[in-house]
Each structure stands twice: as structure tokens, then as C-alpha cells.
Amino acid sequence: MLWSVGVGHVIDPTHAAVKYEERRNLPIPAGWDRTLTMAEVDTILAEDLRRFERGVLRLCPAAAGNQGIFDSLCSFAFNVGLGSLQRSTLRMKTNRGDFEEAADEFLKWTKAGGRVLPGLVKRRKDERALYLSDIS
Numbered sequence: 807m808l809w810s811v812g813v814g815h816v817i818d819p820t821h822a823a824v825k826y827e828e829r830r831n832l833p834i835p836a837g838w839d840r841t842l843t844m845a846e847v848d849t850i851l852a853e854d855l856r857r858f859e860r861g862v863l864r865l866c867p868a869a870a871g872n873q874g875i876f877d878s879l880c881s882f883a884f885n886v887g888l889g890s891l892q893r894s895t896l897r898m899k900t901n902r903g904d905f906e907e908a909a910d911e912f913l914k915w916t917k918a919g920g921r922v923l924p925g926l927v928k929r930r931k932d933e934r935a936l937y938l939s940d941i942s
Contacts, residue, residue, distance in 0.1 A: 813850065813851040814885075815850045815851065817838050818832075854884070858880050858883050858884050858888065859876075859880055861883060861888040862876060862879045862888075863876075865888065865891055866891075866901055868902075872941075873940060874938065874939035878912075878934070878937035879900070879937070882896070882915070882933050886915060890915075895911050896911035896912065905937070905941050906941070909934045909938050909941075912930040912934040912937065913927075913930050913934060
């Protein structure tokens with residue numbers, strides 16, 4: 807299992823390289839086998855969000871000045887990673903200003919482990935709606 811704090815923070819990124827079935831046997835990294843305070847969790851989340859916000863602005867300058875596009879891309883990148891955003895057609899269409907077409911790209915990212923997951927379908931529909939919320 808990829809150890810994470812309940813806000814999506816990956817504690818040990820090297821665990822991602824291990825086959826999913828084998829992750830349960832991995833040890834919890836030193837110093838993390840404890841209960842975190844809400845203040846610690848809030849700090850971890852704030853630091854992660856700043857990293858993703860900077861990454862989205864770097865990769866998708868067209869998102870600057872449009873809160874709905876920016877927020878939806880931050881949510882997307884937080885979930886799939888900045889590398890996936892960088893390689894995505896979503897990014898390419900956003901930076902070209904093809905916002906309506908770009909919004910439909912969210913719906914292509916609903917699989918995990920080769921299966922469509924209902925939670926990802928809902929998340930992508932919500933991100934798509936947010937992306938389009940400020941488009942005039």
C-alpha cells in the first residue's frame with residue numbers, strides 16, 4: 807500500500823515504483839508511524855497544494871486569471887500528477903485556448919488499474935464543470 811496522509815500526501819514516493827500487490831508489505835517510513843495533529847496535516851496539505859499550484863501555472867499559463875480553470879487543473883494534477891498533466895491533451899488544448907474541447911479531456915481520465923472507477927467518473931465530471939464555470 808502506498809502510505810499516505812488522509813489528504814493525499816504520499817509519504818514515500820519510492821513506494822510508487824513497487825508493484826501494487828507488494829506495497830502492503832512495505833514498512834512505514836521512519837517518523838511516520840504515529841498520529842499526526844490536524845495542524846500538521848493542514849501544513850502538509852498546504853505545502854502540497856502550493857507545489858501543484860506552481861506546477862499548473864508553469865505548465866498551463868492560460869489558466870492564470872481564470873479561477874475555475876486553475877482550480878480544476880490543480881485538482882486534476884493533484885490526483886494524477888504534474889507529469890501526467892504535462893503530457894496531456896488537456897494541457898495542450900487549454901494552452902491553445904480551446905477551452906470547450908479541453909473540458910471534455912477530463913472525462914478520459916476515469917480509469918485506475920485498467921478499470922473505470924465510479925469515484926473517478928464523478929471527480930472528472932466535477933472538475934469539468936468547475937473548468938467550464940468561468941468560461942464566457
